[in-house]
Ligand SMILES: Nc1ncnc2c1ncn2[C@@H]1O[C@H](COP(=O)(O)OP(=O)(O)OP(=O)(O)O)[C@@H](O)[C@H]1O
């Protein structure tokens with residue numbers, strides 16, 4: 049067991065429907081691991097089972113060597129495995145920056161030094177958090193929007209804000225389910241660049257579900273391929289590109 053996240057023989061059955069069958073793989077620290085496969089392959093179910101929203105029928109999930117299967121979503125999140133949702137519950141009337149800081153508040157308030165030394169340290173923590181939030185927005189070319197109300201942004205921009213809000217908490221592992229869906233082509237490319245940089249420079253490991261194969265090939269270190277709930281391949285982008293079974297199952301080539 050060498051990865052940051054290890055799945056071993058994970059199955060998820062929904063009253064007869066085998067959403068996942070005996071899936072094993074590792075996601076390594078500091079890498080972007082992409083999860084691809086056709087509709088209904090079990091990708092989102094795999095995220096759900098890793099993040100505690102669905103219980104595995106069989107198998108084990110380890111994060112940093114510690115078993116996490118059976119934990120609640122909150123407990124998994126506390127361990128450092130975070131995810132974004134399609135509709136992440138941003139506050140439309142608040143500014144972009146305020147939304148990001150909201151995501152950090154729990155962390156700041158529970159900060160040991162803040163409690164010990166009172167408000168001055170807490171203020172410093174708040175200022176540092178705001179500076180970090182602005183830096184992350186700049187990484188996404190979104191710094192110009194920091195003081196705008198979220199509801200005035202496009203759907204794609206709101207998704208970017210949601211991702212910034214999650215990464216601002218510096219999770220060791222971030223699960224992203226189709227983050228580029230609905231974005232304009234330049235924003236999609238930007239999103240993928242940011243994801244790569246997160247893994248490279250921010251030390252945030254990424255597990256990514258993405259249908260756009262061009263983005264996956266360009267932006268991931270390793271690719272896991274699911275089909276009908278089973279892992280059919282894994283490898284570097286160049287290996288997956290040449291894998292016959294993947295071409296047949298996923299890309300529909302005969
Ligand atoms: N809570 C659930 N109860 C019953 N069946 C479910 C549940 N969640 C998912 N499924 C089924 O499990 C299978 C895998 O679904 P899943 O959403 O994981 O696929 P996916 O790979 O994410 O597909 P897509 O690319 O369309 O998002 C599907 O047949 C789906 O209908």
Ligand SMILES: [Mg+2]
Pocket residue numbers: 091092093
């Ligand atoms: Mg899905």
